[in-house]
Amino acid sequence: MIPIVDIHTHHISNREDVISLRSIDVNEYRMQNELINLRSTLGLHPWYISNKNSIDNLAILEEKIADKTIYAIGECGLDNLIDVDYNLQIELFKSQILLSDKYKIPIIIHQVKSHEDILKIKREMNPNQPWIIHGMRLKWAIAKEFLNAGMFLSFGHHLLNSDSHLMDAFLQTPLDKIFLETDNSAIAIDDIFVKAAEIKSMEVQTLKEIVYQNFKTVFKK
Numbered sequence: 001m002i003p004i005v006d007i008h009t010h011h012i013s014n015r016e017d018v019i020s021l022r023s024i025d026v027n028e029y030r031m032q033n034e035l036i037n038l039r040s041t042l043g044l045h046p047w048y049i050s051n052k053n054s055i056d057n058l059a060i061l062e063e064k065i066a067d068k069t070i071y072a073i074g075e076c077g078l079d080n081l082i083d084v085d086y087n088l089q090i091e092l093f094k095s096q097i098l099l100s101d102k103y104k105i106p107i108i109i110h111q112v113k114s115h116e117d118i119l120k121i122k123r124e125m126n127p128n129q130p131w132i133i134h135g136m137r138l139k140w141a142i143a144k145e146f147l148n149a150g151m152f153l154s155f156g157h158h159l160l161n162s163d164s165h166l167m168d169a170f171l172q173t174p175l176d177k178i179f180l181e182t183d184n185s186a187i188a189i190d191d192i193f194v195k196a197a198e199i200k201s202m203e204v205q206t207l208k209e210i211v212y213q214n215f216k217t218v219f220k221k
């Protein structure tokens, strides 16, 4: 049976037919260590960073990467709409990119109004590991820039809003660069696959197989 891959979620799934990667912030992990026992990704989310504990949090992240308990670093990235020092966001994003390359582990990226900086950092640092931009809601012109920079794109419940710019971006994104996700939403991953397959005019089963293949490519599983 081909599993359904939910590449980025904040919910716990007990379903055997779903591979879901639960995204955990390091602060959250410090309060609830057992979270990491699930399939998970761990990172310093830009919403929750501060000067106070970032050194400690990076050290904890590195320890968990080194002992191979997590699938990817993330979510991490840049958010231009929050009241968190943007320079600190950039510094910690770069630190996590270095860890990703040092330990050869993929990275899952949160981006809000920061695509130019993310592209610039990618060009400057020229990292080797797969990058997945999650929560895609950008139009094709920007999606294309991410794809040209070699990134994967993950789409979620925004696809169900029938926003024509997003549908167009999804339609034009090559199948071997696509992931799907539930993130924080209460919508089932199955419903997101149904909508995504409809936009791509393909069978849900075929899309499941393609996304599972992408999962195996990125995570070498």
Ligand SMILES: [Zn+2]
Binding pocket: 008, 009, 010, 023, 075, 183, 184
């Ligand atoms: Zn998220």
